[in-house]
């Protein structure tokens with residue numbers, strides 16, 4: 120679609136969109152640009168007030184520059200979004216005490232056990248229901264700080280997710296739930312993490328609390344679901360540490376099955392509170408299709424899906440042309456989800472291993488195994504040298520490297536290039552419109568006429 124056509128469509132739908140983000144707050148500026156009133160204070164979307172076409176052009180130039188060092192590489196144009204707003208299906212908000220209130224009722228007071236418990240001094244961080252002494256702040260931290268920019272709307276967050284965040288805030292006084300004060304370490308509710316299934320519409324709410332005891336939790340959940348009926352499950356995550364890390368280790372399910380299901384590339388995936396799941400589902404499909412195309416599966420190849428999360432890419436590969444897939448991830452709950460995902464999609468040619476990807480690769484290389492394709496999608500820090508050395512030893516014919524940080528990807532590709540691999544294709548995908556972040560998929564092959572990786576012709580058991 121051309122920019123003019125898009126602008127025309129947006130103009131026609133302009134009022135609806137502006138209504139959705141709050142007419143008095145966001146302003147439609149034509150040609151794909153909305154102005155976000157919080158942009159300066161928040162800082163998360165560095166380019167939200169720029170036309171989208173300009174954002175794409177800047178990212179294209181940046182990728183071309185980064186990968187120019189590899190010489191003969193096909194750098195494809197960035198794949199952008201048709202609708203680059205409200206794409207974030209993971210909405211996270213802290214809750215913190217704000218201004219002192221002269222006296223305010225937070226809605227009708229809770230009844231029964233919740234109220235009795237709170238009045239009796241109840242759990243840590245609880246006050247008498249319905250009598251808050253301070254405003255409760257939620258929203259996002261200003262970039263690089265722990266200062267909350269209180270917002271009721273956001274141009275990139277999923278609206279259903281934001282609705283849940285606000286409903287929680289509005290219910291807290293009624294149930295005597297104090298927001299967490301990170302300076303003092305007091306209060307009960309630290310964060311809510313809301314995940315919305317893009318295709319399923321199912322919503323998972325994780326309430327991160329400073330203590331396990333949550334009297335009245337059933338009534339709270341009931342009321343929350345009444346206000347946001349798309350919530351299908353609520354999990355309590357306990358984090359009592361004085362830390363910036365959002366989630367703690369202990370969890371209990373308060374409502375529903377404890378996970379949501381979502382669909383990607385024709386498969387159904389289970390997403391639980393601790394497991395990694397891409398935040399932009401529309402572009403995740405674009406990303407995965409690109410990865411599968413570059414892997415060039417013919418039905419005969421074995422593949423490793425390193426840093427597999429809940430097994431999403433590996434399972435799509437197992438369904439679309441890989442003969443066998445082995446996935447590895449360090450998070451045990453993600454691997455549990457990956458195994459469940461294989462089972463309920465009826466996929467039998469994929470297995471998943473919990474552990475460090477570097478250790479897994481080293482053990483596979485040491486035991487003389489081989490794999491035709493290596494799919495890898497490490498976190499922002501990139502892969503360890505140990506991982507890359509083992510990859511060189513395993514000598515897959517193709518490596519498809521997905522990265523949310525092209526700077527570390529370029530570093531890792533330089534290592535592989537030094538050991539006889541050649542970077543062939545780079546396909547950027549705009550997973551994070553309006554921000555500086557760039558996602559890239561690179562295809563790396565064993566370079567002809569160059570140094571051959573040591574075990575390219577090595578016989579061994581398939582991983």
Ligand SMILES: C[S@@+](CC[C@H](N)C(=O)[O-])C[C@H]1O[C@@H](n2cnc3c(N)ncnc32)[C@H](O)[C@@H]1O
Nearest residue numbers: 395397426427428448449450475476496497498
């Ligand atoms: C960018 S995510 C990719 C997840 C998955 N490929 C997807 O598309 O949903 C990175 C993953 O690497 C995992 N991870 C981080 N460090 C790891 C390590 N040393 N070994 C194995 N997995 C690791 C994280 O748990 C996370 O699931």
